[in-house]
Amino acid sequence: MSETTLLQNGLVVNGTGKAGYRADVLIEGETIAQIGAVDPAAAERIIDCAGLVVAPGFIDVHTHDDAIVLDAPAMRPKISQGITTVIVGNCGISLAPVVTRTPIEPLGLLGTQRFCFARLAEYAAAVDAAQPAINVAALIGHTSLRAAVMPSFEHAATADERARMAQQLRLAMDDGAVGLSSGVFYANAFAADERELIEVAAAAAQAGGVYATHIRTEFDGILEAMEEAARTARHGGLPLILSHHKCAGPANWGRTGETLARMDRLATRQPIGLDVYPYTAGSTVLREDLVDGIIDIIITGSEPHPEMIGKRLSDIAAQWGVSQQEACRRLLPGGACYFQMSEEDMQRVLAHPRSMIGSDGLPHDVHPHPRLWGTFPRVLGHYSRDLGLLRLESAVFKMTGLPAAQFRLGQRGTLAAGHPADVTVFDAQRIRDRATFAEPEQISEGVRHVFVNGALSYEEDAAMPADYPRNGRFLRRVEV
Known part of the structure; x- marks a missing residue:
């Protein structure tokens, strides 16, 4: 699923908290093979990361x-x-x-x-x-x-x-x-x-x-x-x-x-x-004891009233002509965002x-x-x-x-030679969330490339076919 990939000229922020530095990162199979100045001839695929951050x-x-x-x-x-x-x-x-x-x-x-x-x-x-x-x-x-x-x-x-x-x-x-x-x-x-x-x-x-x-x-x-x-x-x-x-x-x-x-x-x-x-x-789950009449509450789920999902509890209560506590009871079981x-x-x-x-x-x-x-x-x-x-x-x-x-x-969690090649490349000047409470299912901007165990598994703006490499696995606790 993976190949030899060179992430070239990026700002390596290695996950230790230390200052970032300019370097190449070579991925071979599922492992980070080298960080530093890498001969491009060593790679089957080269990704120009100039102006981008290369992070774990x-x-x-x-x-x-x-x-x-x-x-x-x-x-x-x-x-x-x-x-x-x-x-x-x-x-x-x-x-x-x-x-x-x-x-x-x-x-x-x-x-x-x-x-x-x-x-x-x-x-x-x-x-x-x-x-x-x-x-x-x-x-x-x-x-x-x-x-x-x-x-x-x-x-x-x-x-x-x-x-x-x-x-x-x-x-x-x-x-x-x-x-x-x-x-x-x-x-x-x-x-x-x-x-x-x-x-x-x-x-x-x-x-x-x-x-x-x-x-x-x-x-x-x-x-x-x-x-x-x-x-x-x-x-x-x-x-x-x-x-x-x-x-x-x-x-x-x-x-x-x-x-x-x-x-x-x-x-x-x-x-x-x-x-x-x-x-x-x-x-979390919709709970009457969390309804105080002060904070805003948005309904994220309701079995008896799915038509109210995405609406504020205060608006639902006003529409029904009842208290917020009574509206909550009518909506149960369900879920909510509590501000x-x-x-x-x-x-x-x-x-x-x-x-x-x-x-x-x-x-x-x-x-x-x-x-x-x-x-x-x-x-x-x-x-x-x-x-x-x-x-x-x-x-x-x-x-x-x-x-x-x-x-x-x-x-x-850290980038170093010999470590698993879980790598995220992002544009620090562009990265931002787009998901909102009104429209929560929105992909963020600025995450350019994501590697999981060495496989390129996500690219921003790329067509993502169903068979795009999925290379995750269950991770067991590491004994120390």
Whole structure:
């Protein structure tokens, strides 16, 4: 599928955070063979990268792409952003190890048709068989573990249930999982106590995994929720990653100075990272408790009223002559975008040296949040180039070298001879997101070429036939 390719005269930004430099990059098969001055005679194909940035392929650390990589393996929303690897299984939600036709909330965010993998090894085999355009690494969801072993979810797990969840997680780690995720924000995991979380997490620690968590609340009680997450990771023996860090709700705007300071203090005792998306709206299931009558809410899905998808909840309520809470009840079950963060807070998190970039898009939404299509170009274009919030090299580091180290993806995430040839070439002066809340399914501009395991898998403005090379695979945690 791949050939010898010379990326000539580009600005190499190698994913370490260090300053970029002019050089050629030679790709042979699936590997970066040489960086420096390369004889053009060594290459079958030469791509002139003058005026372009040559970077490692981007790693999307927070996705819910578990099923879509099987159902739509071309993965246009991601590869068109320069993403070459996604981390699935976030927020406590993973396909394995659940076998059911009726997934509990919030597992349905992954769709309902693919809960057929009793072990991660089966899911990994399905990924390799589908051969998506991008690589896939997997967390195992705590809510999924609960669904696999618990008959009801209104209580903390018993000793036997904790042991069975831990055993399931150990099997998944043997199959190559990168760690455990939790989503105790959601109803079917909310009853889990610290003992349950710690004992399950410890099963991932023994294999060198991470603990990524959608904490119990991102509203008023956020500091206490962060402390709980930190205790879980510390006593479980894992590095902690705070998912989509934010201070939600107008009453909490401005508090990221406080939460990031708390995180920095906790980081003196234990390893901590976080991820962030560059928008002031989140997206999840439609919930009445998130409807406050103040923030804007856009409906992304509604089973009983699909005609309302894409509309604001306030407009729907006015049309129906009811309160927003009543309109929400009538729309259930469904999904929504919630404009619950401040721009100042989001930028503060984005600029923090520990933050990584994660899109957190929901690919099964009928009218998805634009972050599904635009996250990475938005960071590089709007926030790095236009606003100067981040140096180019720092922005790339948050997308490449930092997440590769955090999630133990080995030599991916940096450009060096001998490393896997996941490479993104982009125009730093042109790159920008085009996806909007009104029209979210828009391909970004400025991503010129994307290589996945050495195969040229995306080119801007090129006709992309169905048989365009798809060279992704399931990535197992790298032992160190």
